[in-house]
Amino acid sequence: MQKYNSIPNIIFDFGGVILNINTDQAVKSFKEIGLSDTSLVKKEYQTNGLFDRLEKGMISADEFRTEIRTHINATVSDEQIDSAWNSMLLDLPYERLELLGKLKENHRLFLLSNTNIIHWEAYMGMIQKVHGTCLSDFFEKDYYSHNMGLRKPDPKIYTSLLEKEGLKASETLFVDDMRANIDAARLLGLQTHYLDLEKGESILDLF
Known part of the structure; x- marks a missing residue:
């Protein structure tokens, strides 16, 4: 899907999209x-x-x-x-980090995750231990629900990010594996991609 390469700003969900979860x-x-x-x-x-x-x-x-x-x-x-x-937090394939590193060269990348302090500490530690890197290094800014007091699909969580970063919704792609989150983002004018995990789709297929 090379069409996404022309979109300057990309917002990624984390669990299910970058990190495998169950x-x-x-x-x-x-x-x-x-x-x-x-x-x-x-x-x-x-x-x-x-x-x-x-x-x-x-x-x-x-x-x-x-x-x-x-x-x-x-x-x-x-x-x-x-x-x-x-225990729901599984692995993070290195290829996904590699992709983020490449995308960062030509795009503004952001993370928008519904998460919590217990999970955040666990996967940050895991990524450092397994890959020797910090997740934050791959994004211009990473946004977490437990810090924002908001969860997707609340429209305010999207508009808050867009306003803080000076992003135009029409020039921003949002990738998530939850339809409700995608629908809310689309209503605000963001370009969206629903990542269909049941069909084995991966962010590696999108760029």
Whole structure:
């Protein structure tokens, strides 16, 4: 899809787009440490519940762990909770970092991620350990929901980034693997690409 090479600004989602993730793995891991209602993880993740508040920075990591404990039929440590929660974070293929490095030569690159402090610390450490680099080095600026107090697909999270960076929506491509996030961005005039992970699509296919 060489057509995207002419777009000067690109905003990438992170989980699913750059970093491989598997939310089902977190459900399995929480069950292993005693979570009685495993549907809670998916339900809370998809609604404005516990995970939404964590990803908006409305509660701290400790407050998150305390609330998770109310659903677990066992005594669990902070490390066990973090390990279960972080188990959804898989690998980051080096080829994707290579692509970002090349794109950065001719494009303004930005990251816009719905994430939280526990995941952020985990994958930043993993990327440094595995690839010996910092994720921030590949972007002009990286934006995270827990720092912004906003989550995609809230229109304000997109307009905030565009305004802060002086970007024209029509000259900016947004890449995400969630249709709701893509739809919200398109309504604001951004060019968009829905990355269809079920069809095995990768950002390596786009440029």
